[in-house]
Amino acid sequence: MTATILIADDDRSIRTVLGQALTRSGYQVRTTGTAATLWRWVEDGEGDLVITDVVMPDENGLDLVPRIRRVRPDLRVVVMSAQSTLTTAVKATQRGAFDYLPKPFDLNELLAVVGRALAAPPAAETVEGEASEEEKLPLVGRSPAMQEIYRTVARVTATDLTVMITGESGTGKELVARALHDYGTRRAGPFIAINMAAIPRELIESELFGHERGAFTGATSRTQGRFEQANGGTLFLDEIGDMPPEAQTRLLRVLQEGEFTSVGGRAPVRVNVRIVAATHRDLRALIRQGLFREDLFYRLNVVPIRLPPLRERAEDIPALARHFLAANRQKGLPAKTLTEGAIERLKAYRWPGNVRELENLMRRLAALYPQETIGEEVIAAELAETASAEPVAPTGEPETLAQAVERHLRAYFAGHKDGLPSPGVHERIIQEVERPLIQLTLAATRGNQIRAARVLGLNRNTLRKKIRELEIPVIRGLG
Known part of the structure; x- marks a missing residue:
């Protein structure tokens, strides 16, 4: 028999897109914009799988998950949310969701999750649903790399x-x-x-x-x-x-x-x-x-x-900076805000000290500068002493890959005694370049290893071997 999928999301366009994709894949679909209607369908015994958003007008979707598991333990629930934080991912899992999908997601990834959920064996027992009060987020960022870490x-x-x-x-x-x-x-x-x-x-x-x-x-x-x-x-x-x-x-x-x-x-x-x-x-x-x-x-x-270095997830820098500035206020330091120019300057920096360096900079800005709003010129002055702060080549043209690699290698060699790194430098540097190249290609192809291998010019078996050797997280759902 054809499986029936219940979709709850207050966004009509999302309900339409998901409904059409699942219908084309051979499923029967019912959609609603409220948690109350979804709950009525579940109580009436309808549906073989639930896909629910977290934020809905009448109830939080996460609160529905343990209730659904209590009345129908074998009804799988997939949670999707634009509030893609570690807390959301963990709460969805702890409350008994089969899987968690941060928005936006690829429809092929959704179809893969649906297939796994419908094929999963019956639940052994009902998962206890109540979770503790939301704690302060230990991790910040909504980049694809951080989303994969949250899910893991x-x-x-x-x-x-x-x-x-x-x-x-x-x-x-x-x-x-x-x-x-x-x-x-x-x-x-x-x-x-x-x-x-x-x-x-x-x-x-x-x-x-x-x-x-x-x-x-x-x-x-x-x-x-x-x-x-x-x-x-x-x-x-x-x-x-x-x-x-x-x-x-x-x-x-x-x-x-x-x-x-x-x-x-x-x-x-x-x-x-x-x-x-x-x-x-x-x-x-x-x-x-x-x-x-x-x-x-x-x-x-x-x-x-x-954990990716901060330079690989520059889109998380604004959220991290706000997080650290808020933490400074809680410790009694003056409140500060950053201009758009300041944020862009932060995003262009290489961050050799990663998140810890950003945290220290935000603490320094709060403690040493009297103005409430921090502009680009302050950030530029703070970062000027570090060679890797230059986001562009001296000509003003965007820095080429070769220039970026050369600058990185100069700093790498200078950081070792007599300017010579330990043996095996060639392999280490190749891995440093190869890992982000493969990761970004897999992200661009939504985890489709066949397409990624074609883009990279590699045999698929060679790509799989490199993924294992470099311990690159595999995006679930495709290839």
Whole structure:
């Protein structure tokens, strides 16, 4: 029998477009602009799938999801929303939605989600629907890259899967780790963070696993390590690439066995901890150099999340700047606003320090400048000392790709002792260029790998291999 799909959206044009697309695909469709009508249809036993917007004139669509799941547990609900934030994605998932689609979305993506929802097995049980009060957003941005991160976070919060977060320094890796904890099933437990790069190598094992009295000089009493402190909660291992080999071996045992012995101890200690790891380093390159255990990498890299640098999501800069200025006001700093010219100048900047650098700049603007409105000239002056602040070539013409790459490489070489980076620079630079090229091509083709391979001039199998090797998130629904 042909499946019937119930659509609820207060925008008539969206109802028309979705209705026509689904009808052409062979489905029967009923559309409404109110939550009340949708609820009446559900109570009457109509429909095989619900697609609902969040904001409607009479009720929030998210509030409908748990009610639908209680009366009809096997009726799948797909939530769509222009309020494409992490909170929306997580609430949709926590309340029992089958999937979440941020507007605007491609119709082919919608059709793929509909197909998966109708083919999904019956629900084992009704999902508890009530969610806690909306918390302060830990992540900000509505770019396609951030939307994919929101969806990934939303899907894994209800699990204990180990997550590996990669990205340049300052991109917000700890914010993602905290979001996984705060929105997850372990939120009542502790969140313990440890930065491997900030601890002397000889003390890392003691910091992680604790030590017994007399285990070494100065150990006057038994001390708990971070694993014991995080029991029942989440342990965030930041800069995991800086962990020494001997500590890697002990960490692998904890992941495999769920127990460890403290430094100087004999009795095993059992813990129940979720691990979230993060690094700005290329762990695969460290594996090839013999500096990181391959088996540990695969234990940690169960769910990979790559945070894009700020230069790859410049469209998020205005929202981020407003967010940080609002946070400044809450801390007692003067209120500030930015002119359009100032925002454009921020968007043209390369942001080598990523989101952290932007946050620091907004704090500096609030603290040091008396004027309420910050113009382009202030931003230009603040960024003038950084070579990468120049958005165009000296001639005034738009900067070419070759010029941008050369400028980046000059800064990269200058940042190393004697002007020489570590061996393997060719492969690292190629990956830096190749990753955004493939990501942007996949985004432009809505995840259609056949079209993307054609645009890139690659064999499709070669493209798939590069997607795996570069750990590029795949846009669901096509190719």
